[in-house]
Amino acid sequence: MADEFSANQEQIIGALVYSIIFLVLVTLGLILFFYYSRKKIIEKEVEKVNIKLDHQKKILQTTIKVQEKERNRIAQDLHDAISSKLNVVSLTTNVLLDDASMNTDQKEALNHILDITTRTLESARKIAHELMPPILDKFGLKVALEELFDEFTSNTPIKINHHIESLGNLDKSNELHVFRIAQELINNALRHGKADQLQMELKKELDGFELVFKDNGVGFDMNHYNKKSGIGLQNIKSRVAILNGQLFVESSKNKGSIFTINCHSYGY
């Protein structure tokens, strides 16, 4: 009898041990289930955000491409439709001025017309030039960049040290992106950085190029840069992305900044 009781007791305790182990495993399973579900949900969220960011980037890049195209068209139209017609006006006025039968009042009026036409022509040329530097189209990136530097240095105490190698294997639209990047970098350094010494190097590499830009301006906080950058920098980033390149920025307060752009196998 006592033996039977003891055996019974052993059985109950054995069952208890197994049920405890079972319970522990079940709760452990529950915890793991929630843990992995959570991980999966977070992964999905990150994926979603990344897709959104990618989309935004693409929109930005397309905007820049369209913008350039539109600028090109406006510059072309300005040249074809306005400048050429104004040239005709100016020529005709000159012919009229040579006419001896004109009295002084009329001549004065014609001179006034000629004056305004010349100024308008000059403005149109300037606008077209800013919209699409013709020199880039005709003489290539190296000459266009050198002209750009001259423009900035001619009337100011700013110094730009530059070493530009010509890149033979860059197509026209990509050349324009590099040119705009350079323009934006210089503009930023002067306007926000208050720099007066700039350095730009454009080196040709085996299957691409490297652009290094340094300034001695006030610099900026890198943490701030990563969180929120202005339209100018955003533009540079997008253009670098269009070129299939990488942008590296080094900067700290009052120590100037260094921008390095590496482009390998752009456009392919």
Place this chain on the structure above:
Amino acid sequence: MNLINHFFLYTGFILVFINTLLYLIGYKQNKKAVAYKYFTLYLLISCIILFTSYIVARIYKNNLYVSHIYFIGQFLLLSLFYHSLFKKTQKKYIIFFIIIVCLMLGIQYILRPDLFFRFNLFEIFITSLPLIIYAIMHLYNSLSQNNDYLIINAGVLIYISSSTLIFILGNYLSDLDMTEAVRNIYLINRILYVVYLTLILIQWQTSFRRIKNR
């Protein structure tokens, strides 16, 4: 076997003491976190109860009435702990549980005061089940947002659920002779308690130590 039993018993003592000390030290840095306050209080009280029950057992042999303070204290403090972690609608459930449990236990003890000297099965069940529900709710909450105290939560879920099973059979076990098999069950309880305390320690290590170093 006896050696292992003693090892886990004293490891439990040491861990509960260390945990209480660490959470008390970090108390100043985490003053604003209400959940932290309740959890520290919970640790402090469970530390005191553990040592008193040990001493009482040495002197009077029967220390079961200390267990009632332990179960009710644990229920109230962990309820408040989860209360401070939960969202608005979930908080209402906790308040509801606290009121119901206190009411039912109060009535039970008025009617049957003799239950005070045994394991009160109803008490164990009614104070542990809500805690398991809270722990699962907290896990569920952690799916959609970044939640703290997940390691402690895992410990609560594992330890409370399995120890409840042991305590529910406590009356049966305490009537039996202290055979090897019965000892094994208490050993499992001690091991799980050590695991629970280790998880609490890991939680402190991962979440609250960094605040201290800042």
